[in-house]
Amino acid sequence: MKYxxxxxxxxxxxxxxxxxGKETIKVDDxxxxxxxxxxxxxxxxxxxxxxxxxxxxxxxxxxxxxVLFDFYKNGKPIIESxxxxxxxxxxxxxxxxxxxxxxxxxxxx
Numbered sequence: 001m002k003y004x005x006x007x008x009x010x011x012x013x014x015x016x017x018x019x020x021g022k023e024t025i026k027v028d029d030x031x032x033x034x035x036x037x038x039x040x041x042x043x044x045x046x047x048x049x050x051x052x053x054x055x056x057x058x059x060x061x062x063x064x065x066x067v068l069f070d071f072y073k074n075g076k077p078i079i080e081s082x083x084x085x086x087x088x089x090x091x092x093x094x095x096x097x098x099x100x101x102x103x104x105x106x107x108x109x
Contacts, residue, residue: 001016001017001018002014002015002016003015003016003017003067006071006078006079008073008078009049011027011028011047011049012027012028012029013025013026013027014026014027014029015058015069017067020036021036021037021038022034022035022036023035023036023037023041023043023060025043025045025058027045027047032045032047032056033045033058037060039061039062040059040060040061040062040067040068040069041060042057042058042059042060043057043058043059043060044056044057054073054074055073055074055075056071056072056073057070057071057072057075058070058071058072059072061081063081063082063089068081068082069081
């Protein structure tokens with residue numbers, strides 16, 4: 001399914017994600033990167049535009065509100081998502097669960 005579409009410098013960049021975790025990036029209907037991922041992946045590709053080679057990077061991750069991504073062109077941010085990903089949330093829930101378990105074991109709860 002299509003995750004999002006970005007128009008940048010007369011280019012159409014489309015991002016797809018399947019239920020099996022395959023992330024695909026297309027530029028003007030041509031696949032430029034494809035990877036399998038559970039918690040997100042980094043995609044790197046280069047495009048020659050007007051006699052200049054430009055380097056692009058997409059960083060995908062999971063956050064509390066869903067999929068997050070950062071998009072860079074030649075190392076400069078084009079789109080940056082809010083930080084504080086899913087792993088931080090999972091870690092905090094684990095710590096709280098352990099604390100509740102300990103308190104129950106010693107009879108304080």
